[in-house]
Each structure stands twice: as structure tokens, then as C-alpha cells.
Amino acid sequence: MQCKPVDDEPFQQTPPPFDPSTSPSLVPENPMSPFCSNPTWPSAKCHFDANGEDNSSATGFLVRDTFAFGSSEVPGYLFGCAHRTEGFQSHGVLAGVLSLGKRDGSLPMELLGKRGVHRFSYCLPPGAAVAGPPRVYLVRMVGVSVAGRRLPGIDAGTFAESRYGGGTVIDLGTATMVMVEAAYRALERAVDEHVKHLRLARVSYGGYVFCLRLGGGGANNKDDDVWEHLPTVTLHLNDDEPGVELLLRPQQMFVAVAVDTRFTFDLMEGAVYFAPEQCHLDSAASGSGHD
Structure with missing residues (x-):
């Protein structure tokens, strides 16, 4: 999702971009995590660089925080805090992309697989x-x-x-x-x-x-x-x-x-x-x- 501070021109969304400094439960992902791209020195943060099939792209840092799905809270959920994006179609509302694919780190793999659940729908x-x-x-x-x-x-x-x-x-x-x-x-x-x-x-x-x-x-x-x-x-x-x-x-x-x-x-x-x-x-x- 789009996060502050935003480089260049942010895309329009509702509500405004997420400010990581406002969340007391947010923690950076370990820079040695297999989900990271090459660490950025000297800060050695866990960097990501994502590219979509529609030529959209996003770069930023991977972090973990508590997500709420209805009445359920999921602590330590991994997501990308994007500080630079290109070509993302937000329609003036959307804040980011929810990963529902089959690779590690996606919502099904991160949440369902760990709970022994192998089916989801939307x-x-x-x-x-x-x-x-x-x-x-x-x-x-x-x-x-x-x-x-x-x-x-x-x-x-x-x-x-x-x-x-x-x-x-x-x-x-x-x-x-x-x-x-x-x-x-x-x-x-x-x-x-x-x-x-x-x-x-x-x-x-x-x-x-x-x-x-x-x-x-x-x-x-x-x-x-x-x-x-x-x-x-x-x-x-x-x-x-x-x-x-x-x-x-x-x-x-x-x-x-x-x-x-x-x-x-x-x-x-x-x-x-x-x-x-x-x-x-x-x-x-x-x-x-x-x-």
C-alpha cells in the first residue's frame, strides 16, 4: 500500500496514504528475510521492488503490522509500504493491491496455510x-x-x-x-x-x-x-x-x-x-x- 513519505507525485486514494509513524505495532521486516530485495545501506532496511503485468510498479520497504479483517485481528502481517509507484490505477480510491497469488507472502499463503486452511473465496x-x-x-x-x-x-x-x-x-x-x-x-x-x-x-x-x-x-x-x-x-x-x-x-x-x-x-x-x-x-x- 502507499505510505508516507511519498516520493514524487502520489496517486489519489481514500483515505490518505498510510503513515507508518502512527502505528505503535508496526515493525520493519528483518533485512535478512527471503522476501527482501537487496538491502539498502547504510540503513539495511528490507527493500522491495514489485512489477505488475499491467506495467505498474512499486518500490519501498517491507514491514509487519496488525491487520483487522472484520472482527478478527492478525498480528505481524507482512506487507509492502510503497514510497514510489508508477502506473497504478487507483481510480482515486484504492490504496494498494491485495496479493492473493500462490507465492510465499501472499494473503492465502501467509494466513490460510499456517492455519491448515486451503480454500478461500472473494x-x-x-x-x-x-x-x-x-x-x-x-x-x-x-x-x-x-x-x-x-x-x-x-x-x-x-x-x-x-x-x-x-x-x-x-x-x-x-x-x-x-x-x-x-x-x-x-x-x-x-x-x-x-x-x-x-x-x-x-x-x-x-x-x-x-x-x-x-x-x-x-x-x-x-x-x-x-x-x-x-x-x-x-x-x-x-x-x-x-x-x-x-x-x-x-x-x-x-x-x-x-x-x-x-x-x-x-x-x-x-x-x-x-x-x-x-x-x-x-x-x-x-x-x-x-x-
Whole structure:
């Protein structure tokens, strides 16, 4: 998470960046810890340098402090206090990234593994077989559909893993979905064809080349009306089990993919499960004191 003092320009977040000097329980991580990058002399603090798949980066120091998850407190939880960041998409609110990967030091490995628990799930409200390298969750994607129609030319081979890379990774710390170019171009063409009758202005924004300007005086100039005409996108997973697919509604595909979907990761069995869910009900239940 972003911490004071912040070098250069801090990204916007709510609340302000964390001030380590205000926490009496915070302690620096041992500079000999395997989680540290090269120590910075003469202070010999435990330094970290993290880079995301979306070209974001953060540098700072590793520390331990007490974290509260609901009514439970976890003392000595390891986290990175970032003093310099680049390319992080905070949306003016987010303070950092929660590591849910499979490498040592992540939340599942740090907390669940030590307690003999090997399964966790998360569900994000609106507005907010697993194998592969130790730090990622790898699934087998075999096709894509737009508005219920399977796109030709995209099959298991398009996303196949090889010694040169490839494969489909669930990256819990990246805000965007990235596809191999051939699959993305086919998806873009299909969506463009589907929404052509809306006569919305197609624009580039923030490095993205296919964006639609809502409320631009097209055939349906009300945003709510436009959502009704945008297509669903389905990611087909694992041909060995027909029907294993992740359906993305327009509000998910064009804003935030993971909202209102419960994802469960079973680290012992090496499996990932997902199902649609009204995730805001979890927050409401927690706020009212129910489990």
C-alpha cells in the first residue's frame, strides 16, 4: 500500500496514504528475510521492488503490522509500504493491491496455510483445475462467444500454454483483461458489429483503442438504454467439461469483469470455482452482524 513519505507525485486514494509513524505495532521486516530485495545501506532496511503485468510498479520497504479483517485481528502481517509507484490505477480510491497469488507472502499463503486452511473465496460488489507457476492461477480457456455466438477461429490452441509462454492466467492484481492479439481482434470485430446500429462514437482513451462514448446522441442516447443493447461475452473453459464458462454481462465486460461473481480457489485440490452472486448482500450481512 502507499505510505508516507511519498516520493514524487502520489496517486489519489481514500483515505490518505498510510503513515507508518502512527502505528505503535508496526515493525520493519528483518533485512535478512527471503522476501527482501537487496538491502539498502547504510540503513539495511528490507527493500522491495514489485512489477505488475499491467506495467505498474512499486518500490519501498517491507514491514509487519496488525491487520483487522472484520472482527478478527492478525498480528505481524507482512506487507509492502510503497514510497514510489508508477502506473497504478487507483481510480482515486484504492490504496494498494491485495496479493492473493500462490507465492510465499501472499494473503492465502501467509494466513490460510499456517492455519491448515486451503480454500478461500472473494466476491466483489458493483462499483468496486489450477496449475502453473507458483505465483499465478492458470486455467484452460478454449473459446469466446459474443451475444451467445461462438467466435470462429478461436479454439483451445489460441490460448494454449507452451514452452514459449501462453496459457490463461487469473491475475488477481491486474485491473485489465489482456488477450493474445488474434483473439482480441476477433472479439473487437464481433462487438463492433453488434453495436454498430447504436451509432455511438468510437474513441481511444487512456491507451485503449476500442471505446464507445455513451450519451453521444446516437440511436439510443440514454446510458441505461445503451447497456440493454451491448452484448454479453462468454469465456469458455475446459472442453472436457461442457458448460464450464464465465458469462460476462455488459456491465461487467465494459466496466469491471469480476463484480457480482463469487470466485473460490481450492489450493489443495488445484481447482477454481465461480458462480454469479449478488455480492453487495455479503457486505450488508456483514454490516448487520450476520455470518
